[in-house]
Amino acid sequence: MKIKVYDFDKTIYDGDSTLDFYLYCLRRFPKIVIYLPRQLYGFMLYILGKYSKVQFKEVFFSFVQSVDNIDSVVREFWQKNSCKLKKWYVNKNHDDDVIISASPEFLLEPICQKRRVKRLIASRVDKYNGKFTGDNCYGEEKVKRLDEEIDGYKIEEFYSDSLSDTPLAKLAKESYLVCGNKLIKWWEYEPSRMKKIKDMFVAADFVMFIIIGTINALNGVLFAYGYSFFLADNLAFIVGYISSLTISYFLNSKFTFKKRLTLKRYFKFCISYIPNFIIQNVIVVIFLNILGWYKLIVFALAAIIGTPITFILMKIFAFKR
Numbered sequence: 001m002k003i004k005v006y007d008f009d010k011t012i013y014d015g016d017s018t019l020d021f022y023l024y025c026l027r028r029f030p031k032i033v034i035y036l037p038r039q040l041y042g043f044m045l046y047i048l049g050k051y052s053k054v055q056f057k058e059v060f061f062s063f064v065q066s067v068d069n070i071d072s073v074v075r076e077f078w079q080k081n082s083c084k085l086k087k088w089y090v091n092k093n094h095d096d097d098v099i100i101s102a103s104p105e106f107l108l109e110p111i112c113q114k115r116r117v118k119r120l121i122a123s124r125v126d127k128y129n130g131k132f133t134g135d136n137c138y139g140e141e142k143v144k145r146l147d148e149e150i151d152g153y154k155i156e157e158f159y160s161d162s163l164s165d166t167p168l169a170k171l172a173k174e175s176y177l178v179c180g181n182k183l184i185k186w187w188e189y190e191p192s193r194m195k196k197i198k199d200m201f202v203a204a205d206f207v208m209f210i211i212i213g214t215i216n217a218l219n220g221v222l223f224a225y226g227y228s229f230f231l232a233d234n235l236a237f238i239v240g241y242i243s244s245l246t247i248s249y250f251l252n253s254k255f256t257f258k259k260r261l262t263l264k265r266y267f268k269f270c271i272s273y274i275p276n277f278i279i280q281n282v283i284v285v286i287f288l289n290i291l292g293w294y295k296l297i298v299f300a301l302a303a304i305i306g307t308p309i310t311f312i313l314m315k316i317f318a319f320k321r
Helices: 015-028 028-046 053-066 070-084 105-114 141-151 163-169 193-201 204-227 232-255 261-272 276-289 294-304 308-317
Strands: 003-004 098-103 120-124 155-161 176-178 182-185
Touching: 003 232, 015 028, 015 053, 015 070, 015 105, 015 308, 028 204, 070 105, 070 193, 098 105, 098 141, 105 120, 120 141, 141 163, 163 176, 204 232, 204 294, 232 261, 232 276, 232 294, 261 276, 276 294
Parallel strands: 003 098, 003 155, 098 120, 155 176
Antiparallel strands: 176 182
16 A cells, blocks of 8 residues: 655744644643643653653643533634645645654544545544543654555655654655755755754753753852851852852752763763853953942852853763763
């Protein structure tokens, strides 16, 4: 059986349907905001590696428990959002299409029916409580699901926006990476420098780095302010910086990059912070010594500048990522 296989979100749909549906429900049912603290907590545990992707998604989808008449709401959502299907896909013949996605089946079924797509393979999620009744349909799992549900298939064309779908791309006669409305042959794709930078700063380890950086910034400010009562202001900042840096190394090793603690890596970690240290000291000299700003404000300002540079150096130099 010859088939054409399509990922859904950001491939044939302009955006993330799950996020769009959540925001739609939030406007329709403001009461689901009560799930937000739990969702944020679940996201934190996922970033820390304590939750699997399925566990996090179950926490996220728990909001459906407070959505009245879910089937009707999903249909209404697609009445409003079906226009976000990309024209290059809408204009194609869909008789032999297979939509395969990590999004929930219950969310994608109405739009597939509307477009007369007969085969949908997606994550099995209970629409009444948000619980998964199978694995997240992602990466290798997509191949497994395809093997289970369609016998003797041959993929003529495959389309996706994500390199995580390479296992499927390898099975197709022709594979295309979708970038917006642009189709690029899979094996000819080369990410731009801007794309690489963007991916680096939306990665989970950068989010974790920001969280730890916030803790580190607070520690640096408090240490520097405390030391300033018995040390000169500039010296207090330096000693406070070193104190918070040691705590930051421990937290980043354990939670961000998951590497064991070593003295060599600690020194490389400290070296990664040298540009940030220089930038921050320049800020202290200018705003505290020259302009005379209040020292607590200056310490706080200095603590949050230089973060992107520090992250890149730390990731590549100290932790070999």
